[in-house]
Amino acid sequence: PLHRGIITIENGETSVKKIDVVFPVLIGRKSGDGSLQGLLNMSGIPYVGCGLLASASCMDKSHTHMVLDDYGIKTAKWELITQREINSIDERCTEIAAEMGFPLIVKPANSGSSVGSSIAEDADSLAAAVKLAFLNDNKVIVEKYVSGRKLEAAVFGYDNPFSSYIGEILSVDKVYDPTVNKSSGDDLVIPADLPMELMNDIRAVAVKAFKALGCKGMARIDFFLTDDGELLLNKVGTTPGLRKNSVYPKLMEHLGMSRPYLMDKLMEQAIENAERNY
Numbered sequence: 001p002l003h004r005g006i007i008t009i010e011n012g013e014t015s016v017k018k019i020d021v022v023f024p025v026l027i028g029r030k031s032g033d034g035s036l037q038g039l040l041n042m043s044g045i046p047y048v049g050c051g052l053l054a055s056a057s058c059m060d061k062s063h064t065h066m067v068l069d070d071y072g073i074k075t076a077k078w079e080l081i082t083q084r085e086i087n088s089i090d091e092r093c094t095e096i097a098a099e100m101g102f103p104l105i106v107k108p109a110n111s112g113s114s115v116g117s118s119i120a121e122d123a124d125s126l127a128a129a130v131k132l133a134f135l136n137d138n139k140v141i142v143e144k145y146v147s148g149r150k151l152e153a154a155v156f157g158y159d160n161p162f163s164s165y166i167g168e169i170l171s172v173d174k175v176y177d178p179t180v181n182k183s184s185g186d187d188l189v190i191p192a193d194l195p196m197e198l199m200n201d202i203r204a205v206a207v208k209a210f211k212a213l214g215c216k217g218m219a220r221i222d223f224f225l226t227d228d229g230e231l232l233l234n235k236v237g238t239t240p241g242l243r244k245n246s247v248y249p250k251l252m253e254h255l256g257m258s259r260p261y262l263m264d265k266l267m268e269q270a271i272e273n274a275e276r277n278y
Contacts, residue, residue, distance in 0.1 A: 001044030021267050021274075022047040024239060029110055032239040033059035046274030048266045049217035050238040057213050058236045061141045062109045064213065068233060071212040073205060075233050076224070077144040080109070081130060093126045096142050103145040106130055108137035119145065146234070148226040151192055153206035154240070154251035155219050156262075158273050161210050163203035164251035166223075168192035185247040190254045202231060209233055216273065217266055220248045 005018040022045055024036055034056035040047045050058070057063040062080045069075070079096050081089070096104070106129035107117035116136035120126035126142075133140040154164040167190040191199065206221045213236060220240035224232045240248035242263075249259045257265070 004044050019045050021270050024049060027239050033110060046271045048270040050215045054214040055238050058238045060110050062139055064236060067212055068209060073209050073233055076146050079142045081140040083138040089130055090127060093130060097123055097126060100144050105143045105145055106133050107141050108133045109139035109141050110137045146224045146226060146232055148224045151223040151225055152247050153203060153221045154248045155206050155210040155221060156252060158216050158269050161207055163206040164255050165191045166194060166199050166202050167251050185245045185250045188247055188250055190251060209236060217270060
C-alpha cells in the first residue's frame with residue numbers, strides 16, 4: 001500500500017510501476033469472487049466495481065438467495081445441499097423433489113457462467129445433476145425451474161446507484177457460451193415491451209438488490225417475469241460482459257452513456273471511492 005503498484009525485482013534492481021486504477025474483467029472463481037478485490041484492498045489500489053464482500057456474496061448463489069430473501073426480494077424457490085450431506089444425497093434429493101417437484105435447475109453455488117449446471121426432469125437426473133455440480137464446488141443450489149420472459153437491468157453508481165431501462169432477451173432457452181465470440185446482448189431488445197409502471201417497479205427492485213448486496217460501480221441484474229406476472233430475481237453479475245454488444249453497455253448506451261464514456265466514468269468513480277476508503 002505504500003507504493004500502490006507492482007514492485008519488480010530483476011537482476012538485483014527494484015522498480016515500481018504505479019497503478020492508477022484496475023479494471024477487473026475476470027470472471028469465475030479466484031477472480032470475480034472477491035479474491036482479486038481482496039488483494040487490491042490490501043495493496044491500496046483503486047479498482048472498478050464491487051468490493052470483496054459483494055463480489056463473494058453475488059458469486060455464492062446461496063448467499064445471494066439468503067440476502068435477497070431477507071430483503072423481501074423474490075427469487076425462484078430454492079434449496080441448498082452442502083458437502084456434509086454428500087453421503088445422503090439420494091435422501092436429500094427425494095426430500096427436495098417432494099418439496100418442489102420437477103423440473104429443477106441444479107448448479108454449483110460458486111461458478112461462472114453455466115459451468116456444472118444442468119436441468120433435472122426426474123429423480124434419477126436430479127441425483128446425477130447434484131453429483132455433477134459437486135465436481136465444481138462444495139455447495140450445490142437446487143432451484144425450481146422458471147418459465148417466463150428474461151429481463152435485464154444494468155445498475156450503475158456508488159453513492160446514488162441507478163438502473164437502466166429494462167431490456168429483454170428473446171432467446172430465453174439458449175445457454176450462453178462465453179468461449180465463443182458472441183454476446184448474450186445479441187438477442188437483447190431495449191426497452192422491453194412492458195407497461196411503464198411495471199418497468200419502473202423492476203428498476204426499483206434492481207437498485208434495491210444492488211444496495212442490499214453491497215454492490216458498487218456496476219452490476220447486471222437478471223430477472224424472470226413468469227407467465228402469471230410474478231417477478232423473480234435470477235442473478236446479480238458483478239463483472240458483467242463489456243464487449244461492444246454485451247447486455248450491460250447496451251443498456252447503459254440506451255440511457256445516453258456511450259461505451260467510452262461509461263468506461264471513463266466507472267474508472268473516475270472507482271478512484272474517487274478509493275480516496276474515501278484508503
